[in-house]
Every structure is written in C-alpha cells, then in structure tokens.
Amino acid sequence: MPDVMSAEILLRERGLRVTPQRQSVLRLFLENAGQHWSADQVREKLLPNMPGLARGTTYKVLDELVRGNICEELPTPQGTAIYGLRLAPHHHFVCRACHRWFDVGVEGLDQLAMVGGPPDAVVDEVAVTFLGTCGDCG
Ligand SMILES: [Zn+2]
Ligand SMILES: [Zn+2]
Known part of the structure; x- marks a missing residue:
C-alpha cells in the first residue's frame, strides 16, 4: 500500500x-x-x-x-x-457557482507590492485567490 x-x-x-x-x-x-x-x-x-x-x-x-x-x-x-x-506553496481559483477550490500557480507574483495597510507591517507570504466561474459551471 x-x-x-x-x-x-x-x-x-x-x-x-x-x-x-x-x-x-x-x-x-x-x-x-x-x-x-x-x-x-x-x-x-x-x-x-x-x-x-x-x-x-x-x-x-x-x-x-x-x-x-x-x-x-x-x-x-x-x-x-x-x-x-499544502506540501508546496500555491494559490487558488474559487468557483463562485459550485464553491470548489482549485490549486493554481501565479505568474508575475514578484511584481506585486502591497499598498497601504498597517504601518511597519512585514509581509512574509502572498496568497492570491482568483474568483470566477469554472468550466463545469460556465
Ligand atoms: Zn464551478
Ligand atoms: Zn490548495
């Protein structure tokens, strides 16, 4: 097994x-x-x-x-x-219709910068969630 x-x-x-x-x-x-x-x-x-x-x-x-x-x-x-x-860091796509979550990768993550937020905040992780409709529901 x-x-x-x-x-x-x-x-x-x-x-x-x-x-x-x-x-x-x-x-x-x-x-x-x-x-x-x-x-x-x-x-x-x-x-x-x-x-x-x-x-x-x-x-x-x-x-x-x-x-x-x-x-x-x-x-x-x-x-x-x-x-x-979660054996490796990843991001998600969530279908608004069936509420299923899918693991996805993200391109251009290194271009992201936080704007605003609490003073002196230290970011140690970025989690991106894409929202929309999956192929089964669209
Ligand atoms: Zn769906
Ligand atoms: Zn996941």
Whole structure:
C-alpha cells in the first residue's frame, strides 16, 4: 500500500506521531490531490471505513495537519473553513457557482507590492485567490 506508506512517512517527516486517524485523513488528501474539503466532508468520506470517527476528532486531526505544514486551512465566505493538501506553496481559483477550490500557480507574483495597510507591517507570504466561474459551471 504505497499511499499508506507515504502518509506515514510524511507524518514522521513533519514530526507528527503516526496515528490511524492522521493516516486516514492524510491518505484521503494524498489520494485526491488538488481537492479541498470542509471537515464535515472529510468525515463523511472516511466514515464508511472509520465508523467511529467523531466530528471533534476530525477537526483536531485537520488542525494538527495544518500545524504540521501538511495541510492548509482556508476561510470561506460561507463561514466554514475548508482544508487541502499544502506540501508546496500555491494559490487558488474559487468557483463562485459550485464553491470548489482549485490549486493554481501565479505568474508575475514578484511584481506585486502591497499598498497601504498597517504601518511597519512585514509581509512574509502572498496568497492570491482568483474568483470566477469554472468550466463545469460556465
Ligand atoms: Zn464551478
Ligand atoms: Zn490548495
């Protein structure tokens, strides 16, 4: 089972103890690269194989994966955070119709400069979100 292995290796690499819950959540994201889901969606997908998976546990595991720099947590206008794999920095395109998030690259990022903002602010990351309509919805 190569996917189980890579989830296990990744957890160890990021200094996280390997638990069945962490492995299952991470494997789900590794097997569905580029997908972004809410905690409830993650739980729904895992429930058939992990009937005892509690809602709180799902949130806890996702939070641990975010803090271990494996996953990203993205706030949405709907109020529910969604989660995705973030093994490398990337940006997003969000479809306004189906609310799906897609990982994208950005060209010309080095030309961006912040205008205004709090005095003496130090920028350490730029996250670009493109909004529009995906091909399925357009
Ligand atoms: Zn769409
Ligand atoms: Zn993403």
